[in-house]
Amino acid sequence: MNIAHTDVAYEVSINPATLEEIGRLPMTTPEGFTEAFEQARQAQKAWAELSYKQRARYILKMADYIRDHADELADIISRDNGKLKIDAMTTEVLPSVMSCTWYAKNAPKVLKDKLLMPPSLLFFNKWSKRIYQPIGTLGIISPWNYPFSIPFGEIVMALMAGNAVVLKVAAQTPMVGEAIEKVIRSSGLPDGLFHHVVGSGSKVLNAMLENGANKIFFTGSTFAGKQVMKSCADYLVPCSLELGGNDAMLVLEDAPIERAVNGAIWGAFQNAGQSCGGVKRVYVHEKVYDKFIEMAIAKTKATRHGLNGYDTDMGAVTTEKQFQTLQKELQMALDNGATIAAQSTPVGEQKGYFFPATLLTGVTNDMEFIKDEIFGPFMPVVKVSSDEEAIAMANDSQYGLTASVWTKDNAKGVRLAKKLQAGAVTVNDHLYTHGLANTEWGGPKESGIGRTHGALGLHEVSESKIINWDILPTLSKKNAWWFPFDEAIYRNMMKLTAYPKPKSAMQWVMLNLTVLPKVLLRMISKWKVKK
DSSP, rough: OOOGSOOOOEEEEOOTOOOOEEEEOOOHHHHHHHHHHHHHHEEEEEEEETHHHHHHHHHHHHHHHHHHTTTHHHHHHHHHHHHOOOHIIIIIIIHHHHHHHHHHHHHHHHHOOOOOOOOOOOTTTTEEEEEEEEEEEEEEEEOOOSHHHHHHHHHHHHTTOOOOOOOEHHHHTTHHHHHHHHHHTTTTTOOTEEEEESSHHHHHHHHHHHHTTTTEESSHHHHHHHHHHHHHHHOOOOOEOOOOOOOEEEEEOOOOOHHHHHHHHHHHHHHOOOOOOOOOEEEEEHHHHHHHHHHHHHHHOOEEEEETTTSSSSSSEEESHHHHHHHHHHHHHHHOOEEEEEEEEESSOOOOOOOOEEEEEEEOTTGGGTTTTOOOSEEEEEEEESHHHHHHOOOOOOOOEEEEEESSOOOOOHHHHHHOOOOOEEEEEOSSSGGTTTSOOOOSSSESSSSSSHHHHHHHEEEEEEEEEEEEETTSSSSSTOOOOOHHHHHHHHHHSSSSOOHHHHHHHHHIIIIHHHHHHHSSOOOOOOO
């Protein structure tokens, strides 16, 4: 079929490392969106009736498929996104298997019904239970930097909680969306419960909202996240937003320097620097600064960028637009007064969007380029004179996704971590907590709203409900505060304001002996209607 002569629009995937087309998928039509949501709503009703154990069987079959097709999936992710296969395997495929097993095992515990005791003896007869129920049909809009693991983890959470899912992956990585479809299909999941739709971000979001999505999960830039929030507000639909980061790394005077340099190189340059939680700013104590820089220069030069293989460390930037943005940001850094201390070494053919890993020195915290999120393989290093200065500089940001502290004293690292304004802080490591299913991901400020992963992630895909009951429905005829009113009940209620916090033990005893019996008597007595 000659695509150019049809009326069908396609989303085309280009391998960023070779600039070759690797596939295309037809755009979802308006009718397709309507049908997807209708089917999802119907399928979700039956799915919600299943037990967690029954749902887990499907999720664990997905884990089997990913495990058995790990190399194939890593290859698809690599060619669609531009990252190396080792990156795809380590940061996307493996964490996805672990997410299946963790949520299958732990969702029943996290979302378990909880009995709530009466908050006061005044309400001794009122018992409650908190339960968690599915939200309904969730719309997931995912990014291109981790095109498989980010949406897949949210899909697994949503399904285990009893929801249906309509997924839209980034336009730059459509073949990964197709691969996720195959994973879901392999489990035998009931028809209609999961749909993968294709289209531009804003159009898909509007279609999701117009067709009754019950919640939107979005991962992407802060600017786009604000637009998503505005659109959701028009429909009063809740949203969970995992947005940008300008993540700080603090290297203290007593840091294990070689580990710190190795961690900085990986955290800044892994995935060609396209990680919202990667190392974006490095604050190094002045007493170890020279040693850190000397070692970082050598290791940056030893880092190799190029085509897939076992002799490269970093792949391509995902899009031409991002490549051009990085060129402008590097020039801005140089114009601000920064210096290129070292860059990675090219290996093999450089036909694609290969941007060298770049170590920048002579950097100060007031430089314009360091204020915003840099989504590429840059590592700007700032010299600081104290831990307090490093913390102040790290917190001087509109973002708060992640951060890290590097020190030989773990207790000290934890103390400083509490002072950093970030959703996840690691000591002597960076970035990897996104791969742990049990650690929540998200942050304050403009890094987003809500959390994904872990117990809090499961709560994001569930609705909590309180069920309350009276344990004496046959004995008590009415609550003490029901009609009819009179002066006596007012006086008794006023006296009972001291019951939760009496002035003395004697006052509490007297209330139990004098006022409380009158209230209880009123509850069991009949309402005599005067004729």
